[in-house]
Amino acid sequence: MLGDEEPTLLEFGDLEIVSVSDVDKGTNAKRIARRERIEKYRMCKRRNEAYATMLRMEGVAGSADLFSQQPSRTICVVNIGYSAEGLLTIQLLESVFSRHDGFERAVVDTAKPYSLVVFRSTNEAKVAFVEINDRPCPEFKNKYLLLEYVSPSIFTRLANGPMFGLTEDIAEALDESRGLYYVAGFISEQEEQAILAHIRDDEERDIATNGGSDKWHQIQERYVKHYGHSFDYKTKHVGEVAMTASQQLPLWSLAFIERMSECIPAHSMKPDMLTIQRYPPGAGISFHVDSHTAFTDTLSVLSLGAPVQMNFRRPGTHKAALTSLDLEPRSLLLLTGEARYAWEHAIRIRRTDLVDGTIRERRERWSITIRKVNETFECDCKYPDLCDNDAEAVQRLRARLRD
C-alpha cells in the first residue's frame, strides 16, 4: 500500500525535526498570528467606520470629495473627535502636533467625530503627517491616528460648520414656550444628601440580598434601577413586569414628587415609575426621545451630585439645531410638549463639558427620572418624526395589552 512505503532519504531530509517545545512554540505562534489577524481586522473595520461616518456627516459620496492627495498645511484627523475626551481633546491634539515645527492650531467640533489641524506651511505639515499618521498615539490610548490632507477650500467649509470653534451655539432656544421647564435649586443640599443616602442604602441592600444584579443594570457606562415598572432596553418601552408591592415608588421619593406636581401645576401628573441612574465620570446616555407611547406627556429629571450638560437636537437638524442645558445638582427639569415629543436629548459620553467658556471635568452624577406609564400605549401627538405609535413592536405590545 502506498502509505506503507518507506520514505526515501530525500523525503526524510525534507522533514523538519521538531521537539515538543517547538510544537508549543508552533501553536503559540499560531495563536499570536491569529490574534494579530483579528486585531488587524478590527483596526481595518474601525478605520472604515471612521471614514464612512465622516463622509456620511458631510454628505459626500467618496473620500476624494473631501481629502486631497496633494499635501497641504491643513490636516484632518479622521478618527479623533470631541466625544472621546471632551474638551481635553483639543489639548491632547495640541500636545501631539505641537511637537512639530509650524503647528498653529487644532480645531475640534463638539458635534463631530473628526478634527482639524493647521500648520504654518505645507512642508511643516508634511513632516508631522509622516511622523503621526497611522501610528499608535500615547495621548489617545495608543489609538492609531488617521490623517488626511484637506485642501484650503474644504478646510474652510469643514471649519465653518455651525459647531466649530468650540461654541455650542444655541441655534434654537428650547424654553418654556416649547415645553422645557428648568427649576434650579428644586431641592436643598440637605435634601440632596438625604436622597443620596437613601439611594446608597437601597443599593447596599440590593447587593446584600442577591448581588443586586437583578435590580441594577449597567447600560453603557451608567447604572440604572427602575421602580414601579421595568424598562425593556430592546424595545425601548416599559417592560412587561407588572407593578408589585415591592416595586412601588420608594417612600423617600414621595415628598419631592408631591412638590414636583405643585411646582408647575399645568404639568402635574401622578407618576408610577421612577428611575435612578448613576453616571460615573465620562458616562452618558445616547440621543433618544423617551418613547411617546410608553409614557405620558410630562417627563421630570431631578439631578444630584455633579453638574452635567444635556444636549438637545431635533431630527434632521442635528448639525445646526443643537442646544445644550447645564443640569445643576438639585435642579428639576421638566420636558413636556414639543421639548418632550419633538426633540431628542442626550448626555454625551465624554470626560469634560464646556460651560461658559471653561472646561469642566465631569464627576459622579445621579439622576432621578419620574414618569407616568401611558395606559393605552397610544400616542396622537403632532410630532410624527420621533413618534413610535405605528412601530411594529409597539403594535404588538398594544395587542398584548388588549388580550
Ligand SMILES: O=C(O)CCC(=O)C(=O)O
Ligand atoms: O439622567 C438624565 O439626566 C436623563 C435621563 C434620561 O433622559 C432618560 O432616562 O430617559
Ligand SMILES: [Fe+2]
Ligand atoms: Fe430621556
